[in-house]
Amino acid sequence: MCGASRPGHFRGVATVVTKLFNIVRPDTAFFGQKDAQQALVIRRMVADLDLDLEIVTVPTVREPDGLALSSRNVYLEPAQRRAAPVLARSLARAVEAVRSGERDVCKIRRLVGDLIRAESLAQIDYVEIYSYPGLEPVERLQGPALLALAVKFGPTRLIDNVILEG
Structure with missing residues (x-):
């Protein structure tokens, strides 16, 4: 995912x-699901540093057309802005496919990739599916999985994701 390209x-x-965290000493920190x-x-x-701190992941905030909010x-x-909601649409189609019984990760990735590639302004960096929260590679969905993608529109790289309930 992002570690490979960055x-x-x-x-x-x-x-x-x-x-x-060391300066502020919060009890709770909030991070967006978008990242x-x-x-x-x-x-x-x-967890590794045994910090006395709760991490809360909050849902991705989206524009009315589905595009994830991002600076x-x-x-x-x-x-490009008109084309960018293809990311949210492709994630929604993946969710529909899983709800309809699809469990093959290659087929889900292909479905998402094909939808994005149909948008001429979109250039895929990656479309990946990993176990969630472990981020281990999977071939078939057998539990929660993170479908994450990064796509460039010109020089602008956008990311988005969804949790698939396999």
């Missing part, structure tokens, strides 16, 4: 967040 990113995030991998890394770090959205050209 080496060292999560180590840096963990360092900065640890410093913040699911980051939220899981922080949750694991808190990066402002960098989208108008045509």
